[in-house]
Amino acid sequence: MTRLIKNISVLLLLLCVSLAVRAQRGGQAAFRQRNEARVMRPNVAKRFDQIKKNYIARQLNLTPEQSARFWPMYDAYQAELDEILILRRQNNTNVQPGGEDQFDRELTYQQRITAAQKKYYHEFCNVLPPDKAAQVFKSERDFKFELLRRLKEGHGPE
Structure with missing residues (x-):
């Protein structure tokens, strides 16, 4: 669980840093960064999806x-x-x-x-057995709630 929390924290920290950098740059530099971010987003999304899958896998114990x-x-x-x-x-x-x-x-x-x-x-x-199949959707919700809770608390990498 702590590894998942660390991964989520690192991901959130990277997102926050990229937003802060984008907010501080102006003009052409901001335009270039927006275009670079479009290219980088799939990697962030893939990493986020992998963290989510790891969380669900632990919950389901497949x-x-x-x-x-x-x-x-x-x-x-x-x-x-x-x-x-x-x-x-x-x-x-x-x-x-x-x-x-x-x-x-x-x-x-x-x-x-x-x-x-x-x-x-x-x-x-x-x-899967029906109880595990239902647990898939509960695990997704739990993951979102955990992520939101950590964002509200302002946790960074641990």
Whole structure:
């Protein structure tokens, strides 16, 4: 657990430092850094995803056979969620007058997320016992809450 906390702390520290550096630079240097950050983000996202996967793996205590069958399914689940979340973010960045259509689309995205979770819960049950399949979603929530808690407390690397 402490290694996970250290990894999360390092990741958060790197993000904070990059934001502080970006805020202090101006003009062309800021433009160059924004373009460099676009190239570097996939590496940060991959590292973050690996930390999250390690957390979930510890929570689920998978056997090697379960692990070999579970992670490809989980990756497919994450890809489907990412697709929905991108559309959701795009919907929320363009605030529209009236907002009724935007609200309806938001509800549709929430329904799509719930449908994906139901679909993959049943697929996870083909590989894991039902209690472990349900634990996948709880572990994701717990990971997010732990991350938010650490951000609020302002923890750096330990």
